[in-house]
Amino acid sequence: MIDHAHDLACVRDATERLLNAVAALDNASLPEPSRLPGWTRGHVLAHLARNADALRNVLDGRPMYASAAARDADIDSGAPRDLDAHLADLRESAARFQAAGEAPADWSRTVELRNGVTDSASRVPFRRWVEVELHHVDLGTGYELEDLPEEFLERETDFLAARFSGSPDVPATRLTDGTHAWSTGRAADAPEVTVAGTPAELVGWLAGRRDGTALKVTGGALPKLPPL
Incomplete structure (x- = not known):
């Protein structure tokens, strides 16, 4: 809540x-x-x-x-x-x-x-x-993004994952920082792509502050996100 x-x-x-x-x-x-x-x-x-x-x-x-x-x-x-x-x-x-x-x-x-x-x-x-x-x-x-509070990074990832959820331009994607996991993008039976990285790198990519090259991507290419 x-x-x-x-x-x-x-x-x-x-x-x-x-x-x-x-x-x-x-x-x-x-x-x-x-x-x-x-x-x-x-x-x-x-x-x-x-x-x-x-x-x-x-x-x-x-x-x-x-x-x-x-x-x-x-x-x-x-x-x-x-x-x-x-x-x-x-x-x-x-x-x-x-x-x-x-x-x-x-x-x-x-x-x-x-x-x-x-x-x-x-x-x-x-x-x-x-x-x-x-x-x-x-x-x-x-x-830097790494200086942001841990709570903020987790909640901002959750917020942005929800924002892109259901977007037809984003493939079904699983996000993880190694501790938490989120789903975003198009609805699918199973995520097509998994994007893993530190909380700061995930937020940086989702918020358009970093290009995502520091993230580990499996199951396909790093999704291109719509502008915020």
């Missing part, structure tokens, strides 16, 4: 790690490329702040973003700011999200995210945790 209060605490801890890492940067490092194609570190930080506000909107029953164009414009306009402005925005937007998450609410209700996607309100804190952890890695400041 999803524990939204536990996940909110994990978001708080992950945000503190992020803020400490960002505080160690300088203005000259912000326009440098992040690990996300076409985005500087400033773009990643601007996105993280606006995502906190967007998920607060979701919890409050408002549209996540005014529009896709507005979302992109806010990221582009916020990216060139100096370090102090980014840090203040990250702190303040994180505090607003936490306040929304701590308000009395029906956590079993269904909420709407982007592009018509719906989910349980109780999963929104985990979605924010994903944003903070993966984009911290995307900054390329020394925080």
Whole structure:
């Protein structure tokens, strides 16, 4: 069962790690490329702040973003700011999200995210945790997938395996980190492909952060995953 209060605490801890890492940067490092194609570190930080506000909107029953164009414009306009402005925005937007998450609410209700996607309100804190952890890695400041909490890696693998489950473009696939196993892709009597690797490598491949060359694949080629 999803524990939204536990996940909110994990978001708080992950945000503190992020803020400490960002505080160690300088203005000259912000326009440098992040690990996300076409985005500087400033773009990643601007996105993280606006995502906190967007998920607060979701919890409050408002549209996540005014529009896709507005979302992109806010990221582009916020990216060139100096370090102090980014840090203040990250702190303040994180505090607003936490306040929304701590308000009395029906956590079993269904909420709407982007592009018509719906989910349980109780999963929104985990979605924010994903944003903070993966984009911290995307900054390329020394925080790697291997540094992510064990619980996070297991749950993110579970979440992404479920996301690709039933996809006609992904062959029936068994995932394993040697301790846990998941099934994803097209329905089949038995998985056609087995993909094995460390928790960090599995998440890296599933989340589009690594190419999967460090994974062991049997029963066929490494499946090509749809974009997230």
